Structures are given as structure tokens and as C-alpha cells.
Amino acid sequence: MNELKSTTLANGLRIVADIDLRGYSAAVGYFVRAGARDETDIESGLSHFLEHMMFKGTARRSAADVNRELDELGGQSNAYTSEEQTVYYSSVLPKYQDRMVDLLTDMLSPSLDADDFATERNVILEEIAKYEDQPPFGAFERVMECAYGPRGLGRRVLGTTHSIESMQVESMRAYFNRRYRPENIVLAASGNVDFDGLVAQAEKMTQHWLDRPAPSDLASDDLGTTPEGIELTQHLSVPDASQSYRVTLGDGPSMQSELRYAMRLLASIVGDDGGSRLFWDLIDTGRAEVATLWPQEFTDTGALFTYLVCAADDMDSNVRLMNEVFGRVARDGVEQSELDQVINKTVAGCIMQSERPSNRLFGLGSRWLCCGDYLSLDELLDAYRGVTIESVAEAARTYLGQSATEVVASSAEPQSNLVG
Incomplete structure (x- = not known):
């Protein structure tokens, strides 16, 4: 034990x-x-x-x-x-x-x-x-x-x-x-x-x-300026790129949000790199090389990323397809069979990863540093098994239907700005 x-x-x-x-x-x-x-x-x-x-x-x-x-x-x-x-x-x-x-x-x-x-x-x-x-x-x-x-x-x-x-x-x-x-x-x-x-x-x-010497007071940054070496344009010009690369970032659950487990499972259903809705609609059909979605949790906030890689000429149509997927899930939720499948997959992954102390170490240390607590393997599995259709639907409504910040890296300026 x-x-x-x-x-x-x-x-x-x-x-x-x-x-x-x-x-x-x-x-x-x-x-x-x-x-x-x-x-x-x-x-x-x-x-x-x-x-x-x-x-x-x-x-x-x-x-x-x-x-x-x-x-x-x-x-x-x-x-x-x-x-x-x-x-x-x-x-x-x-x-x-x-x-x-x-x-x-x-x-x-x-x-x-x-x-x-x-x-x-x-x-x-x-x-x-x-x-x-x-x-x-x-x-x-x-x-x-x-x-x-x-x-x-x-x-x-x-x-x-x-x-x-x-x-x-x-x-x-x-x-x-x-x-x-x-x-x-x-x-x-x-x-x-x-x-x-x-x-x-x-x-x-x-x-x-x-x-160790007590630190001295720091001069505050000038928040009215942009740090030297930083540009905030949302297009990165890459002259020799043969494909276009689109990244978006919207709000997501924090490390302490009650929706974080539902969001992790929802992201797997919608945007996992194999067997997800985006996979079948964009990757399996040959429309894109990469089309994925995942959450990243921070101490006091969270981010929801999407990543799309495809030919420049296909970018706008693929963005529309991604947004349609997100819209359907935000409106209709997911099927119980989809949730059951991803819970089984996630639980199995947690069990296999837990067999290595080095894998458990990162969750333990990071969680204790930021939150002062930690879920045992059994508690973590119970948290995933306790995710319901209703909580997944709430996560979808909360996070998939929002606007997001978009950045595109390509050899030419993007023709439109379709952000979902």
C-alpha cells in the first residue's frame, strides 16, 4: 500500500x-x-x-x-x-x-x-x-x-x-x-x-x-511599454514554410477548478491525436497533418490550446471544420459511449503511469508546491470515474464556445481571421 x-x-x-x-x-x-x-x-x-x-x-x-x-x-x-x-x-x-x-x-x-x-x-x-x-x-x-x-x-x-x-x-x-x-x-x-x-x-x-542574503526591492517594469525583443503581431512570417501553423489560446480550468477532470476528458474526446472527433474529421480525411486540442492548468487560471497544421490553401476551410466540431459539442454535448471510452482509456493510462515512481513524482511535487495537496492514485481514478455527461457538457459550454487568441505562422499573411 x-x-x-x-x-x-x-x-x-x-x-x-x-x-x-x-x-x-x-x-x-x-x-x-x-x-x-x-x-x-x-x-x-x-x-x-x-x-x-x-x-x-x-x-x-x-x-x-x-x-x-x-x-x-x-x-x-x-x-x-x-x-x-x-x-x-x-x-x-x-x-x-x-x-x-x-x-x-x-x-x-x-x-x-x-x-x-x-x-x-x-x-x-x-x-x-x-x-x-x-x-x-x-x-x-x-x-x-x-x-x-x-x-x-x-x-x-x-x-x-x-x-x-x-x-x-x-x-x-x-x-x-x-x-x-x-x-x-x-x-x-x-x-x-x-x-x-x-x-x-x-x-x-x-x-x-x-x-542567503535577503533580496533587495526590485524596480517595477514599465507596464506601458513592450519589453525589447518582443513583438505582439499575430502572424509570424516564415518565408520557407511549406505549411501553415495555427495556434489558439482560450480560457481553461485552473489546477484548482472543479471542471479540470471533465475538461481533460472532453479534450481527449474532441482533440486527442488519435480517435478523437478532430482526428476523424481532419486527420483521417487527409485535410490536415495536425489538428488537436488540450488544456493546460496553471495555479490561478488555465488555458485551452488548439493546434492546426495544414497546407496554407486549406487553412480557412479547416478552421471552419474545427469550429463546427467545437460548436456541435458546445451545443449538444457528447455521447455516454464516448465518455465511457475515454474514462476507460484515461484510467488505464493513469494506472500504467503510476507504476513508475518517477511519473508519480511530478504530479506530487508540482501539486504540493502550488496547492499543498495531492490525490492518491485511487482518488484520482475516482475523480475521473465520477465525471458525468452533465459536467462534460458544462465544460464544453464554458470553454469550447468562447473566443480565443490566434497566432498563425506561415509563408504568407493569412487571408482571414476565423477564431473559434
Whole structure:
């Protein structure tokens, strides 16, 4: 049986674990409330940049030591940054729990060396350039900027070429001291975990985190201006693109909305990449290469994305078809057989994913960081099984019939602006 345990250290660090002593592995990670929405204009991209710098060495370890130990301990180790958090994680054999916690905790006190900063800046700039060269050519970032504005949730996770080129290591150190404080961090673990040992080790190793210098007050952004390097036009010109790429963003349920489970199931019925209504109407018929819909939940709001890829000449007719699908569902709801099928599919997926502690870790850490709670597997399955035709219909009426922000990336200006 799984057991959920949690505690809060005297310094404010929260520790939570989903323990299953029958498992053959353990997953552990630090979840930090430091994402793009926490940055100012001069810090744009800093959360992600700082994630890279965590692997560049500490007072106890060189960069080579960090990477060598990650390899020695085996398993899978990595990090990622989003709009609302930065996460450092690893899955290991239980006998290596202490060593991995020691390594990850040490990494969260990085050297932030000026020479390493200058070198890694070039890596970030290359990452930005590479990303902008790949379809859909920055359309997802642009639609977030247009929908939310270029700050807060609309701020780019990678930053812009301008913000990274002008960034100073002193800004990174100040941002680190402001965001990487114990009250902003959750240490999460899942699988075959020694919880008492985890707590004792974290308590000893993170005592000095309270000694980090108190952050100074930040100058406010000028909200009457657009940050340098940002454009808010809703068409991205890509001269060599052979297809058109359309992204829309409308309102969706937040991480705390009662409709989030119904919306997830509705999105699967309408816009999953296989077997959904959009699949049969646009993909199976050869009208489009991609036609999909999905929700993304944030702490205090949510987004509903659509993504359409097709020949430029077919864009308007395909948009009409998508809007007709959304309109029918918003008006008529879905069939009970469709809902039963997607519930079975989703429940099976949850069960199979839960077999890996690393999969459970992300839901546990993210949820505890933003909401201070967590659903066990049984509770999650009950939540999906409890979704009714009526709640799906409510989600459809609430979210599918709304207007949305549209961005198109193509070789030519769009001929019309059909937003559903």
C-alpha cells in the first residue's frame, strides 16, 4: 500500500513523499517556485538560465564532479523550467537515496561563477535560435504573449535574444537569493523511500539556506511599454514554410477548478491525436497533418490550446471544420459511449503511469508546491470515474464556445481571421 507522508522543516522547506516500499526504485526532486511568471523584464529567461547553471558546480563539487556522480548513480536525472516552477529530479535505486539527495541538495547551492555564466549564455542563445527555427516557429510563445501580455504567464521561458545578451551574473545571483528560499521549495519523493532518513538529511543539509542574503526591492517594469525583443503581431512570417501553423489560446480550468477532470476528458474526446472527433474529421480525411486540442492548468487560471497544421490553401476551410466540431459539442454535448471510452482509456493510462515512481513524482511535487495537496492514485481514478455527461457538457459550454487568441505562422499573411 502507498503511504503519503509530509512535514515542514523549521526553515520552511516542505517535504512530501508518496511511499511504496514494494517498489524497486525511488524518485526524488526539488520543486522550486521560480518560473517565467516570477521574472521582471531584465530577468526574462533567468529561471531557465539558472537551471543550466545548477549543473556547473558548487563549493563542494566541480561541474565534472556533478555530471560524473549523476552518471555513477544511474537512473534518470534531469531538470526543466516552466512558467511557474523549476524542477531538479532523479530516479535511482533505493540504496542510492542518500547520495542522490546529497548531490541534488548541494546543486541547489551553486557557485554561479562569472566565467561559467558567460559560457552558458552562448548555450542559451543557441537554444533560442534553434527553437525559433523549428515549427511552429515560436507560435506557442507568441500566442501566450498575445493572450496574457508579455509579462507574467505570457513571459517566454527561454527569454529573448536581447534579454539573454544583456543579462548580468549579478542579476542571476540576486534572483537566486530571492526565489531559492526554503519556503519557496518542495522536496518530493516517491517509490521505495526512507522518509525519516530523507527528512533528517534535508534538515541537516538545508539549514544554511536561511542564511542567503535577503533580496533587495526590485524596480517595477514599465507596464506601458513592450519589453525589447518582443513583438505582439499575430502572424509570424516564415518565408520557407511549406505549411501553415495555427495556434489558439482560450480560457481553461485552473489546477484548482472543479471542471479540470471533465475538461481533460472532453479534450481527449474532441482533440486527442488519435480517435478523437478532430482526428476523424481532419486527420483521417487527409485535410490536415495536425489538428488537436488540450488544456493546460496553471495555479490561478488555465488555458485551452488548439493546434492546426495544414497546407496554407486549406487553412480557412479547416478552421471552419474545427469550429463546427467545437460548436456541435458546445451545443449538444457528447455521447455516454464516448465518455465511457475515454474514462476507460484515461484510467488505464493513469494506472500504467503510476507504476513508475518517477511519473508519480511530478504530479506530487508540482501539486504540493502550488496547492499543498495531492490525490492518491485511487482518488484520482475516482475523480475521473465520477465525471458525468452533465459536467462534460458544462465544460464544453464554458470553454469550447468562447473566443480565443490566434497566432498563425506561415509563408504568407493569412487571408482571414476565423477564431473559434
